[in-house]
Amino acid sequence: MALLQSLKGFVSKGKEFVRAKILNGYVPIFSQFGQDIYASDIVQNCIDIIATEISKLQPRHIRVDGSGMQTVPKGPLNRLFKFAPNEIMSTRDFLEKLVWLLYLNYNVFIYPTYEYTKAANGTESRTYTGFYPLNPYQVDFLQDERGTLFVKLYFRSGDSFTFPYSDVIHIRKKFSVNDIMGGGLNGQPDNAALLKVLQINDAVLQGLEKGIKTSLSIRGVLKINTMMNDEGQRAERERFEKLLQSGDSGILPIDLKGELTPLNLDPKFVDKDTLAFLKSNVLEWYGVSLAILSRDYSDEQYQAFYENTLEPLVIGLAQAFSKTIFTARELDMGNEIVFYQKDMMYLSTTAKLNLLKTAGEQGLLSDNQKLALLGYPPIEGGDRRTMSLNYIDVNLANAYQMGRSTNGGKSDEQAN
Structure with missing residues (x-):
């Protein structure tokens, strides 16, 4: 793969590494797996x-x-982030x-490729050329003689690469x-509790499938009151099946040799409350409500979903990218990566109109911002801000009220 070939130039060579010291005493070698739960349709839908x-x-x-x-x-x-x-x-x-890898392994590694460019004053800086999400099957953490932390990534192609940990964007769940x-504890997805629920849910679904098949397949027992060999019984059964297929009235003519005993099967199915309970356990694990899962949610339900499930991811992405991409000096100068969520348009039309009325009357939004909120493109001259004249500065309002009280409640023109 072109990515693996390009990464070979970034592998640290000629260094002696030892295993990194972990405070909990465990060897810092981690296998990446956790696919057992992903056979569940509910899990896949949530993610x-x-x-x-x-x-x-x-x-x-x-x-x-500073302001x-x-x-x-x-x-x-910004050129990379905008399109590709x-x-x-x-x-x-x-x-x-990124999200699928994060939920699959509870860890995701992104490698930013870069080139060094030299300024006129001789200082070097990085020019980033790409960002690649990686999916290693094993991750080792190492240290050099100075105690610098490195990460060694093993891929199923047989390649392995060692990078300074500070060069890799690492997002954890x-x-x-x-x-x-x-x-x-071992740096792997801890899905044991969820797996128990999924196993119970799978057993219930299999039981439902078997119960339905049983109730639809066996309808009765045909007793043949004569001694017949196997061929005779087969011929009698075939004759009976033809009667079943041709019996439009629901009444089957059977001679004295045959006696039909119907079986009244009554399979017991799991009640809907139990099924809902099992499903809700999975949904709660991922922070996805039933309304969100069915795509039939209100503004308040989406807002709760965003604040509890999505917003921590948005914040984590911004912080992880910023701390890896920029040096301490660049961070002090105000550089950062922000993941804007303006396209998460969860507000209903009524809520949007109410927001436009409140924010628009206060002069907080430009005409183009109002159009964008409604999903319309910007217009020429749309940077203009307008506000309602029904609002007045608090200080001016106090002065106005004091003036009216001294004039006996009359307007300024009446007082003159």
Whole structure:
């Protein structure tokens, strides 16, 4: 693959490494797996919804000055983020891939490729050329003689690469008992509790399938009151089946040799409350409500979904990208990566109109911002801001009220 070939130039060579020291005493070698739960349609639907929503984000490199004003500098970062972080993925594909890898392994590694450029004063800086989500099957953490942390990634192609850990964007989920990796103590997805629920749910579904098949397949027992050999019984059964197929009235004519005993099967199915309970356990695990899963949600339901499930991902992405891409000096100068969520248009039309009325009357939105909220393109001269004259500065309002009280409630013209 072209990516693996390009990464070979970044492998640290000629260094002696030892295993990194982990505070909990475990050897820092982690296998990446956790696919057992992904056979469940509910699990896949939950992750797909989260990945689809995150794929709507718009990553941007911004610079914030001392007064809090934001500017979007021109450069390779915003060019990469706008359309294609690498040559085989669009920005939407890239973000969706990150979420799937994160939920698959509870860890995702992104490698930013870059070139060094030298300024006129002789200083070197990085010019980023791409961002690649990686899916290694094993990850080792190493240290050199100076204690610098490195990460060695093993791929199923047989290749392995060692990078400074500070050069790799590492995003974790459920970062708890392990010192470096997300997931459980061994740096792997800790899905044991969820797996139990999924196994019960699978057993219930299989029971439903068998119960339905049984109730529809065996309808009765045909007793043949004569001694027949196998061929005779087969011929009698075939004759009976023909009667079943041709019996439009529902009444079957049978001679004295045959006696039909109907079987009244009554398979017991699991009640809907139990099924709903099993499903809700999976949904709660991923922070996806039934309304979100069925794509039939209100503004309040989506807002809760965003704040509890999506927003931590948005914040984590921004912080992980910023700390890896920029040096400490660049961060001090106000550089950061922000994942804007303006395309997550969860508000209903009524809610949008109410927002336009409130924010528009206060002069908080330009005409183009109002159009964008409704999904319309910008217009020429749309940077204009308008506001209602029904509002007045608090200080002026106090002075106006004091003036009316001194004039006996008369207007200024009446007082004159």
